[in-house]
């Protein structure tokens with residue numbers, strides 16, 4: 388580790404980089420306040436972002452679906468891919484569990500068979516375990532491995548994992564080293580990335596420092612969520628602060644946090660100078676958004692929003708895959724939040740949500756989808772045929788018949 392630390396060029400980070408010093412910076416209190424970065428003017432309009440080029444992978448869209456535990460599972464990722472998403476990332480997989488083939492290893496089950504290009508995200512605190520888990524993930528077909536330094540959840544940080552690693556730099560560096568080495572041994576040239584927050588708290592923005600360590604170790608990409616861990620999801624992501632990371636390294640940096648459409652993606656890129664964006668919550672119930680933002684940023688014709696009919700067909704396939712992946716009871720339970728999100732903008736969303744909560748098998752869900760996800764034009768036609776005074780009595784009758 389010493390050699391690596393010594394080799395890092397600290398262009399504008401004056402902290403010493405010996406192992407002893409790295410223990411000192413552990414508390415992060417002496418993190419320098421970096422000067423604001425002035426990027427050569429990226430234009431909001433007319434910005435055409437090039438593809439991402441990572442070793443051994445085809446050219447990728449510079450828009451990536453964020454890993455979200457409990458959300459971006461295999462069925463959701465597959466749906467996003469059917470709508471044109473490029474690189475996929477698994478939910479975080481606990482490295483220790485992966486090695487013991489328990490619980491979390493299900494997340495990896497079959498995840499890489501037909502999802503290429505896919506990155507497997509690993510979480511953990513033991514460098515050796517993380518390295519071994521990286522080998523297992525690669526052995527199962529991962530095209531890329533991602534290290535989680537970003538998760539703020541208490542149950543994760545309480546075990547000193549996820550974003551808690553950002554306040555334990557020696558451990559974080561040992562993990563980066565172990566994963567880089569393991570990946571190099573298992574599949575020379577396979578890209579490895581790290582996903583971070585800006586730092587632990589406002590007094591400790593050390594993402595740029597850790598990104599430089601990662602770059603020196605041969606990492607291929609860094610993703611930065613523009614918040615500290617202590618911010619959780621409060622306030623607004625600071626895309627300008629991500630520019631400090633982008634300035635510190637030559638490898639591609641993806642900016643993440645609060646990107647919800649092409650316009651916010653452009654603002655985030657303009658303020659950070661990043662090579663691409665990663666977006667998460669905005670894609671809940673809208674897996675087509677990844678492709679739409681990528682189309683816009685790369686100058687392609689933007690794919691239209693799917694019609695309600697197309698959404699219904701997509702959700703039916705998704706539901707069948709959820710039940711196959713988790714079994715009926717867990718599949719239905721895990722799918723409910725997705726169904727609620729898919730209903731966003733539906734004329735009768737509240738009633739749809741009430742009905743699907745009651746459905747206890749796939750046929751019940753499909754029946755709800757058939758009834759509620761009718762093309763808006765069809766609904767408009769039906770409503771136009773009804774006299775205004777008939778609406779309250781007739782609409783429930785129509786539904787009852789359809790059921």
Ligand SMILES: Cc1cc2nc3c(=O)[nH]c(=O)nc-3n(C[C@H](O)[C@H](O)[C@H](O)COP(=O)(O)O)c2cc1C
Pocket residue numbers: 453454455456457458478479508535536537538582612643644645646665666667668669
């Ligand atoms: C429910 C949920 C689960 C998440 N799980 C993970 C995870 O497994 N790994 C990770 O690196 N980040 C995880 N995140 C963080 C997201 O990847 C992302 O960094 C964050 O949501 C900010 O991006 P957004 O504003 O586009 O959602 C999760 C976020 C949410 C909301």
